[in-house]
Amino acid sequence: MTVEEIYLKGSYIISPKVFKDSRGYFFESFNMKNFQDATGLKTTFVQDNQSQSSKGVLRGLHYQSGEFAQAKLVQVIKGSVLDVIVDLRRDSLTFGKHFSIVLDGKTKQQLYVPKDFAHGFLVLEDDTIFSYKCDAYYNAPSEKGIIYNDKTLNINWNIPIEQLILSDKDLKLPTFENEFK
Numbered sequence: 628m629t630v631e632e633i634y635l636k637g638s639y640i641i642s643p644k645v646f647k648d649s650r651g652y653f654f655e656s657f658n659m660k661n662f663q664d665a666t667g668l669k670t671t672f673v674q675d676n677q678s679q680s681s682k683g684v685l686r687g688l689h690y691q692s693g694e695f696a697q698a699k700l701v702q703v704i705k706g707s708v709l710d711v712i713v714d715l716r717r718d719s720l721t722f723g724k725h726f727s728i729v730l731d732g733k734t735k736q737q738l739y740v741p742k743d744f745a746h747g748f749l750v751l752e753d754d755t756i757f758s759y760k761c762d763a764y765y766n767a768p769s770e771k772g773i774i775y776n777d778k779t780l781n782i783n784w785n786i787p788i789e790q791l792i793l794s795d796k797d798l799k800l801p802t803f804e805n806e807f808k
């Protein structure tokens with residue numbers, strides 16, 4: 628397993644060692660000691676989530692606020708996504724900046740998303756299965772979000788708008804400016 632911190636401090640790309648043989652593959656999708664030693668973090672995950680989506684589905688940009696803020700360890704089991712995170716820490720040098728990475732079921736790279744980051748992903752292949760660990764439980768009243776095509780964030784999703792599939796909830800999310808200025 629290798630771990631690389633990205634320019635949004637506290638966020639990490641994790642590349643697991645995958646063992647392949649004639650039967651298929653094996654890898655440790657999470658090992659708490661290795662994760663904590665490599666990142667220096669003491670994160671304790673309490674909830675695992677999984678979603679399945681068709682190509683063109685965009686889920687996000689989501690976060691939980693306050694005491695229910697969640698750090699997440701995200702990965703793709705099958706298929707591929709363009710995964711995007713946004714730094715919402717007001718005191719951060721990279722406040723309002725984002726990072727994108729293609730995650731797929733082949734490389735099995737994972738992204739560690741700190742608390743107080745918005746997270747979203749665009750699904751690039753049909754029948755993509757996305758999985759993530761969270762260090763705080765789901766709490767519906769503290770669910771928040773920012774609209775995916777926010778002008779200030781200026782995320783290049785690289786897909787024509789007519790090919791996107793979003794939930795009604797996500798289409799009504801506020802702008803970054805509304806929430807943070």
Ligand SMILES: Cc1cn([C@H]2C[C@H](O)[C@@H](COP(=O)(O)OP(=O)(O)O[C@H]3O[C@@H](C)C(=O)[C@@H](O)[C@H]3O)O2)c(=O)[nH]c1=O
Nearest residue numbers: 676678686687688689690746747748764765766794796
């Ligand atoms: C996120 C979540 C949803 N739900 C329920 C609420 C709802 O009825 C149904 C679908 O929820 P959503 O539409 O919010 O699912 P989704 O749009 O996939 O939400 C997820 O998006 C990605 C980008 C994230 O980062 C996650 O934290 C989460 O917000 O599942 C739970 O029961 N527990 C949970 O932890």
